[in-house]
Amino acid sequence: MHKTHELPRLILAGLSGGAGKTIVSLGLCRAFSRSGKSIRPFKKGPDYIDAAWLSLAAGNTAANLDSYFMSDDCVRALFIERMRGFEAGIVEGNRGLFDGMDSEGSMSTASLARCLEAPLILVVDATKMTRTAAAIIQGVAGFEPGLNLAGVILNRTAGPRHRKILRESIERYTSIPVLGTLPKIADNPIPERHMGLWSNREMDGAAILDPLADIIADNVDLDRIQSIADAAPPLAAPDYTLWPEAQGLGEAVIGVVKDEAFWFYYPENIEALERAGATIRTVSLLDSAPWPELDGLYIGGGFPETLAERLSANTAALERVRSLSRAGMPIYAECGGFMYLARSIEYQDRTYPMAGVFPLDTRLCERPKGLGYIQARVESDTAFYKAGETIHGHEFHYSCCSSQPDEEELHFSFKINRGSGIHNGRDGLTVNNTLAGYSHIHALSVPKWAPRFVAAASKFRKARNAE
Template sequence: MSDSIPRILLAGLSGGTGKTIVSLACARAFTRRGRVVAPFKKGPDYIDAQWLALAAGRTCSNLDPFFHSREIIRSLFFHRSLGADVSLIEGNRGLFDGMDERGSCSSAELARMLDCPVVLAIDCTKMTRTVAAIVQGCAGFEPGLNLAGVILNRTAGERHRDVLRRSMETYCDVPVLGMLPKMKNPIPERHMGLMSDQEYDGSAHLDRLADAAAEWLDLDAILKAAHAAPDFGPRPGPVFPGPPAEKSARIGYVHDAALWFYYPENLEALEHAGAELVRLSLLDGEPWPEIDGLYLGGGFPEVFAEKIAANRPALRYLRSLAESGMPVYAECGGFMVLCDLLEINGESHRMAGVFPLTTSFCPRPQGLGYTEAEVVEDSVFFPRGERVLGHEFHYSMCVSDGAADLRHGLRMIRGQGSALGRDGFLHKNTWAGYNHIHALAVPGWAERFVAAAAARRGGER
């Protein structure tokens, strides 16, 4: 059975060309027109994905050829697109930029996997006719790429736009789908990208972007390009095969302004494996309910370090859970909270103290990109010998001399990790490190997590 899925991938020539702003503007503008938009982000990213979800009013999933097979990508894309009028994917980096000279895992490769038309956003600062040459080169660079149009961004004025349009019409057969003027990014930024919408209401910012899209972009032509996508092909199988398991354990996950980096599929995988999920916070002072397991995602604990440190009852309770043998899984920001100290701007803030370590915030990234690691010690989360794919993006570093003496679960093959080419600190049934995983790329993680939580519940009974 074949399905029609109107779809478009918005790409750029490089990072910083404005494709995120264009993607948010289109998603919000289509939504305000009454269209149901299914948003996607190519590559490992929490912040842009969260903004896309806010713009579309619908969960955003990440699609990544490094993590996922073609079958998983097509299944996830298909099932997330059900019920939508248009599916919009924001690419990452440059259109053809991948992990090697062949462009593996690039936005262009993802577009080919999904047979998806591409709209290219180009920063036209101090360029006119050269833009036509760039577009012509991109259109013919890789076989199988469907370049459906371009959006010319950061144009300087009417004369600039007129020369750009005439150059494109003279030298290219790729349509111009809009020209945006130079405008200040309405969404504040910080060290990891756009500021989190968890810290303030970003709806007004998105509406301003949608206003700009309505004025400067040919939204009808962009939708027409999406509807011109070929039939999707054979209907793929479900994202999570088999019926959901009966609820056997309650797993808490901290989701507040400090920690909120969770792929939706990670939480869904836990639910499918039999977890009842409970949302928790380290910031509001509310007591936690009884739980059988705990998941601490990444985020911005450095921004809220003083507030987290002041919540001593929650931190003491967090440590007691780890000491009791509860399965606790912590990624990046969650790892920082489990350490002794978090240093930022010359000040030290006392955290939970599960690990006798200090993390120190730095002005530049200390780990950035995809990771690959080998599990070197058995735990309730991973068996020894398993290969784990993930990613890291952290500005903090582990500065404690004692790191070498602690148990580690991972030997890094690719990536920085926490210390000495390792990651995944182990203490009883707690696993913590800088590595982020996507559940669909690590089969069995969710099932093992739930099984460990269920065993704890059974043991208490």
């Protein structure tokens, strides 16, 4: 008999992207947090920026739940672990409620709701719509069995008369309660750009989130929403072990680059390194602060292009990374980190020299060059992967190689079966013990990644200390 957990929870979904679920999710998290409730936010799917905003809104770190990376048992186990000590969990869905990997809706927000047995609140963009909203909601409620559609929040309503007709229509023709009606917000509080929303590192988060929370508190029935979350059924813990047992891999200090340019990391990736025995030290590639002695380096994604001038001007950091790579230190770089390790970044008609670990150049393009889930086959052994393994990850980049890569000079360790990668269906550039590419991974999807990283770092440490 598996242990069950009483976990108040709900999922917010939309009919499509742009319905307003992010704004509602942020406002709800902030409103509940201001009232003294401890909220754990979650983001469905591979996303760093929305997750960062949710973390700021709730005052607690968000976790990503993704069925492409994780089995249903893994999703439930992670959710239960992350909910420990919290009063409620709020999950922001992605895309449209039933939109998934195929016509069956696999890996959709609806499938996540069933996996977590979570009540679902639908955010509906009611622009230029009245009675039709009732038909849509009725269709959603009956589209898939096992979906607990507990209520709707109507977004972008035009005024009192519009709201009145909407509410009366939905209450007359459906059994789904209207939990709130939101006015149109004149200006988008969080504007978008090439990678999605502007990040909370570049805007005054409190100045944005508190007014959103005010709008939610004034126009949504928070008590009723809390009651819906409280009514979620007990969730049975699966027979699943999230983290590999510690293997005594030796001492290792791994630097994680966290600054304005590089901050795309899943918290579980950092935790996996720590559980494998690493001591984590945060370092920056933007300032001149000295680094501690490191045995490994992790450079995540982010926005190196918008800060390329500062990165390029910090020649001491560029030389340090070049030297560490040549010395054989294990370095793992994802997306923006790969761009930093290239020779240069071209952005807005200017070219900025970078670390030059790999002899190729990158430039930012007007349209995405890689977007979505990836599946890669490892073709050669590295410090992090073994030949023959399959990696499930994701990519989202507007940059590409601006120079034609010399495939004889470069060594790609990944063959991309789904996705784009760096060049010609290849990714995972390697030199010495450095691996870089456009692929992002989640540690729970590749459980051997962190132990191997730590083992390689420990080996490097021992070799250095023996000199």
